[in-house]
Amino acid sequence: MPVSQHLVTLRTRVDQHFDEAVARSPASFACRAGCDRCCGQRFSVFEVEAGPIRAALADLATNDPPLRQRIRAQGQDPKSTSCALLVDGRCSVYEQRPLICRSHGLPVAVPDPERADGPLRVDHCPLNFVDDPPPRPSVLILDAVNRPLAVLAELSAPGQPRVALAELAAT
Numbered sequence: 322m323p324v325s326q327h328l329v330t331l332r333t334r335v336d337q338h339f340d341e342a343v344a345r346s347p348a349s350f351a352c353r354a355g356c357d358r359c360c361g362q363r364f365s366v367f368e369v370e371a372g373p374i375r376a377a378l379a380d381l382a383t384n385d386p387p388l389r390q391r392i393r394a395q396g397q398d399p400k401s402t403s404c405a406l407l408v409d410g411r412c413s414v415y416e417q418r419p420l421i422c423r424s425h426g427l428p429v430a431v432p433d434p435e436r437a438d439g440p441l442r443v444d445h446c447p448l449n450f451v452d453d454p455p456p457r458p459s460v461l462i463l464d465a466v467n468r469p470l471a472v473l474a475e476l477s478a479p480g481q482p483r484v485a486l487a488e489l490a491a492t
Contacts, residue, residue, distance in 0.1 A: 324477040328369055331469055335423045335461070342427055342459035349455065351448035352426040355411065359425035359446065360404040365483035367474030370419045374406075374489050377414035388413060396490025405490035419486075420466055428455035430462045 343350050366374070381389040392413055396405035406413050412422065428445040443460055474481070 324369060324473050325372070327469075327473055328373075331466065331473070332420060332423060335420055335466055338461055339423065339427055342455070342461075345456055345459055346450070346453075349450045349453065350426065351446070356448075357403075357407055357410045358448065359422070360407045360412070362402060362404070363485060363487055364404060364419070364421055365485045366419045366421070367470065367483055368478035368481045369470070369474045369476075371484040371489055372477075373417040374414050374419070374486070377417040378489065378492075381413065392490045393492075396487045396492075401487075405487040420470055424461055424463065424466060428460045430460050430464075 343352070378389065378392065381392070388408065391408060392406060395401060395403075395408075398405075404412075406418075412418050426446050426449060428443050428450060430441040430443055433439050433442040441462070443455065445455060449455075
């Protein structure tokens with residue numbers, strides 16, 4: 322199976338986890354179309370994810386040149402702190418968005434920076450799970466996504482540095 326197909330499989334599994342978490346606790350999720358709270362920073366991706374984003378941007382250049390130009394300008398803006406692919410509160414490449422974006426909103430288990438050898442801590446958007454903690458099956462262990470992604474990245478482009486989304490937008 323090509324590396325790109327493994328990436329699609331990983332993305333599909335994260336999307337499915339998200340859908341199941343929302344179905345399990347619909348009232349606990351504030352995530353909705355137009356919510357861009359998670360997009361208020363600049364991210365980078367491995368080359369394996371940059372390729373599909375480049376293709377989506379190329380499609381925009383053909384099918385919606387004004388939108389593509391706006392994204393380009395946002396990517397070139399050194400003062401911007403939001404994702405350069407975000408336009409009017411929506412991801413301009415939503416179908417090809419990277420895994421980091423697909424996991425936003427989910428409760429995620431991450432290492433506690435104060436206790437390197439300790440248990441994982443659960444983190445989530447402060448708008449979600451305000452009344453009750455997330456159920457265990459809804460928690461995404463972030464390493465279970467990041468490790469396979471790192472392997473795919475190395476298989477597809479050995480030794481390549483991460484690519485800033487703003488850089489992709491600006492080109």
